[in-house]
Amino acid sequence: MSLKLRVISEVRASLLLSIPLAGAQLAQAGVGFVDTVMMGWLGSEALAAGGLGAITFISLSFVGTGILAAVSPLAAEAFGSGNPQRVGQVVRQGFWVALGWGVPMTLLVWYGAPILRFLGQQPEIVAGTEVYLRAIAWGYIPALGFAVLRNFVSALSQPRSITVIMAASIPLNIAGNYTLMFGKLGFPALGLAGVGWSSTIVFWSMFLSLAVYVRTQPQFKRYGIFEGFPRLEWDRVREILRIGLPIGVMTFVETGLFAVTSFLMGTLGATSLAAHQIALETAGITFMVPLGISLATTVRVGQLMGQQDPKGARLAGFVGIGLGMLYMAVAGILLWRFPGAIVSLFLDGNDPRNTAVISLAKTLLGIAALFQIVDAIQVVATGALRGLKDTRIPLLIGIFSYWGMGMGGGYGLGIVLGLGAVGLWWGLALGLAGAAIVLTWRFWSKSCRIEKSLR
Numbered sequence: 128m129s130l131k132l133r134v135i136s137e138v139r140a141s142l143l144l145s146i147p148l149a150g151a152q153l154a155q156a157g158v159g160f161v162d163t164v165m166m167g168w169l170g171s172e173a174l175a176a177g178g179l180g181a182i183t184f185i186s187l188s189f190v191g192t193g194i195l196a197a198v199s200p201l202a203a204e205a206f207g208s209g210n211p212q213r214v215g216q217v218v219r220q221g222f223w224v225a226l227g228w229g230v231p232m233t234l235l236v237w238y239g240a241p242i243l244r245f246l247g248q249q250p251e252i253v254a255g256t257e258v259y260l261r262a263i264a265w266g267y268i269p270a271l272g273f274a275v276l277r278n279f280v281s282a283l284s285q286p287r288s289i290t291v292i293m294a295a296s297i298p299l300n301i302a303g304n305y306t307l308m309f310g311k312l313g314f315p316a317l318g319l320a321g322v323g324w325s326s327t328i329v330f331w332s333m334f335l336s337l338a339v340y341v342r343t344q345p346q347f348k349r350y351g352i353f354e355g356f357p358r359l360e361w362d363r364v365r366e367i368l369r370i371g372l373p374i375g376v377m378t379f380v381e382t383g384l385f386a387v388t389s390f391l392m393g394t395l396g397a398t399s400l401a402a403h404q405i406a407l408e409t410a411g412i413t414f415m416v417p418l419g420i421s422l423a424t425t426v427r428v429g430q431l432m433g434q435q436d437p438k439g440a441r442l443a444g445f446v447g448i449g450l451g452m453l454y455m456a457v458a459g460i461l462l463w464r465f466p467g468a469i470v471s472l473f474l475d476g477n478d479p480r481n482t483a484v485i486s487l488a489k490t491l492l493g494i495a496a497l498f499q500i501v502d503a504i505q506v507v508a509t510g511a512l513r514g515l516k517d518t519r520i521p522l523l524i525g526i527f528s529y530w531g532m533g534m535g536g537g538y539g540l541g542i543v544l545g546l547g548a549v550g551l552w553w554g555l556a557l558g559l560a561g562a563a564i565v566l567t568w569r570f571w572s573k574s575c576r577i578e579k580s581l582r
Contacts, residue, residue: 137439137446141420141427145450147286149419151277154293156415158300158329159185162322163408165304167473169318171484174473175397176255177319178404179248179389183239183256184263186379186386191228191267192274193378195221197371199422200429200514202282207433215350218279219357220364224371225271236264248393252400255319262323266330273334276341279352281426292336296329303328373518377509377525384529384558388537388551399548401484405473406491406552410502413458413495417451417503421510424448428514437581441574444511448567451503459499466492491552498556504563511570515577524565533558 159181166177198221205213240257244250277289306312307321317324341347385407392403424447431440462469466489473488474481505528512521537554540546546553 133439133442134446137427137442138450141423141443141446141450144281144284144286144423144426145420145447147290148281148422149416151286151289151293152415152419152422153412154290154297156412157297158326160408160412161297161301162304162326163404164473165301165308166319166322169308171401171474171481172252172397173255173319174404175393175400176252177259177322178400178408179243179252179393180239180256180259180263180319180323182386182389182404182407183243184236184260184267186382187232187236188267188270189382190375190379191225191232191271194228194368194371194375195225195271195274195278196374196378196425196513197221197367197369197518198275198278199282199425200516201366201370202279203426203429203514204433204516206282207430211349212351214279214282215352216360216363217367218275218350218352220360220367221275221278222272222357223359223364224367225275226268229268229271233264233267236260236267243390246390248390249397252393252397259319259323262317262320263326264323266327269330269334273330273337276334276337276352279350280337280341280347281422282429283347284426284430285346286423288337288340292333292340295336296333299332300325300329370513370516370518373522374513377518377522380522380525380529384533384555387534388555391538391542391551392548395547398483398487401474402487402491403548403551405470405484405488406495408473409462409469409492410495410499413455413462413499414502414506416454416458417506420447420451420454420503421507424507424510425514428511429516432515432577435581437574437578440514441571441578444508444514444570444574447511448504448507451507452500455499455503459496462492462496462499487548490549494549494552494556498559501556501560501563505559505566508563508566508570512566512573515570515573517569517573520569521566524569525562528562528565529558531558532561 162181163174163178167174198217201217202214205217237260239260240253243253243256280286280288303325304322306314307317307324310316342353389400389403392400424444427443428440431443469492470485470488474485509521512518533554536557537551540550540553541548544550
């Protein structure tokens with residue numbers, strides 16, 4: 128097959144996998160987006176408190192789902208090599224890892240408020256954050272269970288069920304928020320706690336729906352995911368942790384950059400924190416598509432490596448990077464051109480109390496528009512490296528880029544030089560750009576070395 132035909136074939140295969148996964152990620156982000164918008168109905172202070180709680184929960188859940196991301200390349204490689212028994216073993220042990228990680232993290236979410244106060248957050252904001260965290264804490268474990276099953280069906284190139292379930296979660300979340308926030312249908316008005324309980328209900332609904340789908344569909348029966356009680360197999364668990372722990376730490380390093388930036392915003396006051404939350408939630412929505420492409424790229428690279436085709440795996444990686452860049456270029460233009468329309472989704476522009484927040488949020492959206500492309504490159508390159516089961520060196524790259532360049536630059540500009548929220552966001556841009564360059568180079572060099580070793 129000529130190079131041109133192979134590129135076209137890979138683009139088609141990547142899109143068939145990326146579109147449903149990106150749709151699922153968008154739907155997942157849509158749940159958070161809806162939460163943030165509806166928090167704004169309770170006022171800017173509630174938005175600041177709920178936003179702080181949301182970034183705390185999301186950061187911790189991303190670490191867990193990052194560890195469980197190891198299920199995807201391991202299952203994809205086993206699937207590519209025609210080994211269904213190994214696929215099932217990986218998934219069943221993934222559930223044990225999810226439970227072992229989920230229990231202590233649920234407790235950490237429940238007792239998160241004292242930690243936030245220790246980190247310098249304003250007491251009145253933390254009071255609202257605590258109410259939210261104690262409601263959403265019960266959704267942590269089912270969110271991890273859903274991640275295991277999502278990685279399983281994705282590794283088999285059958286991700287459409289994920290998109291359907293995630294899309295259905297949005298109206299369920301809207302209805303739950305409205306009912307529990309404002310006390311409809313006989314329920315008490317719970318405010319921010321209602322948002323947290325609604326999210327917990329959504330997480331459980333997603334997990335159970337996907338579990339029923341996998342249990343009842345004949346194409347999954349050969350993998351034996353739910354055949355009897357899964358025995359703990361330490362060799363498989365260690366294999367998942369060997370690959371997954373660096374991914375989890377890498378995820379923590381990246382999301383931790385945004386979380387700590389949120390904490391620093393909180394020290395600057397409610398205006399900076401609320402504006403930051405609006406810009407972060409918006410950038411998070413656009414980020415979901417390249418994240419979906421990244422997940423698809425992990426699967427494609429893993430499948431091709433299972434077929435002993437490192438050259439094809441390298442092509443799959445760069446096709447994914449190209450697709451992510453193309454999408455984020457369009458997203459960046461939209462953020463640059465229409466910041467006012469975006470901010471109006473969160474806050475009432477006619478309310479003079481929101482003027483300062485709206486003005487700052489527009490500025491931050493302009494900065495976000497400029498780093499969209501490098502954000503896409505770094506996340507898809509990371510996904511490509513995971514397909515090669517290369518996770519330890521990317522972790523070191525992430526620590527240097529996100530914390531050395533990103534947090535160091537942001538703290539210097541925002542706090543030391545007094546640029547405030549704007550300086551902190553320029554630090555985010557610097558860290559993402561550094562990660563994009565080095566991770567892409569790492570994927571190229573690693574895939575070339577593997578190809579030479581197999582000749």
